[in-house]
Structures are given as structure tokens and as C-alpha cells.
Amino acid sequence: MSTPTAVDIPTLLEISPEGGIEGRSRRYEKFLGDMSGVYRDEQAWRDAAAARGADALVYWVDDQRYQEGPGALIVGTSTLLPGRYGEEFAVTRGHLHAVADRAELYYCLSGRGVMLLETVDGQESAIELTPGKAVNVPGHWIHRSVNVGDEPFVTLFSYAADAGQDYALIADAGGMKNLVVADGDGWALKPNPDHAGYRS
Structure with a gap:
């Protein structure tokens, strides 16, 4: 039996509902x-970008x-600030795992968002998340977080x-098949006319 190294030792993490982990290995930011x-x-x-600055x-x-x-396992928090770009709500870049059969669990800590989900072969789903709700994303599902509220979606x-991440898949397809857009006080899915299909 091998002896655990320092990186194998269980680690206490303090997870904030406002976003962030005390004890994290890394943080990356998108502007x-x-x-x-x-x-x-x-x-x-x-x-x-002109109004707020490219470094916002x-x-x-x-x-x-x-x-x-x-x-x-990797454990983390994602904090997506609210916003609108035309009729679209603020989104993350989204990805499919590079090892495509790897699953991922998302649990909402705060805010209100949608997990936008699609597969290369044409299946689609959109699941609204509010605090206490989670989505278990199976392997082979492309996924993107969308903030449909007015506070951070964590x-x-x-x-x-x-697992790794393949971000290029979405860009190469002209975006995801559906857009999450404002619809009165709520949200709706709208077909993306630029979507050209995913490479298999």
C-alpha cells in the first residue's frame, strides 16, 4: 500500500454562496x-465592452x-455575473468534456440560472436552477451556464x-443550437440561426 503524498490528503474547503472557495488550487477569470x-x-x-471596458x-x-x-475529482464554484447582450442573458463559454463520457454535477448556491444542454447528435434540454436545486449532467452533453436573474448565479x-474541456466545439458550430433570451419577466429558448451543427 502506497503512502499518500501531500496532494492526496483530504482538504477542508470553505465554500461561499457568494462564490469562491477558501482552500482553492486555482482561480481563473473571464473578462x-x-x-x-x-x-x-x-x-x-x-x-x-465599450461602455464597461474590455477588462470588466x-x-x-x-x-x-x-x-x-x-x-x-475536481470541486469548484462558478460565479456568473448578471447581464444582457441584446436579448441574450449572460453566459459562460460552455464546453463538452474532452473525455466526452465524463459527467458533471452542478448545484445552485445562489442566484437564478439555466443550464443549457445539448448533445452532438441533436438532443437538447434547459434546466432552471435556483438555490438547493442541482443538475447531474451525463457524459456526452455540452453544457453552458446562463444567468437569468439580477444577481450573481453561483x-x-x-x-x-x-475530463478536460473542449471549448472550440461550440465556436466551430456557430454557437449552441439554442439561445436563452429574455421573455417578459422570464426567459425562453430561441433557435440560433447561426448554429451549423456539431462535428462528430
């Missing part, structure tokens, strides 16, 4: 200038990983450490 090509209404995104923070992710490779997530 408005990083979101070129994400929103269908490119002019609305340009106008927002739009979302950040804290995660903690104790080990790389099969068998280990989720706790966990996935296999060897």
Missing part, C-alpha cells in the same frame, strides 16, 4: 473582452484538485479530474 464570438449579437457585446469581470471559477488523472460543481 468582457474574452467573450468575443460568444453572443450572437456581436454589436451588443461590442457596445457593452464577467465570471470566475475557483477549483480545488488534490490529484490529476483518473479517479480524482454553482458548486464536481467532475472527474481527467
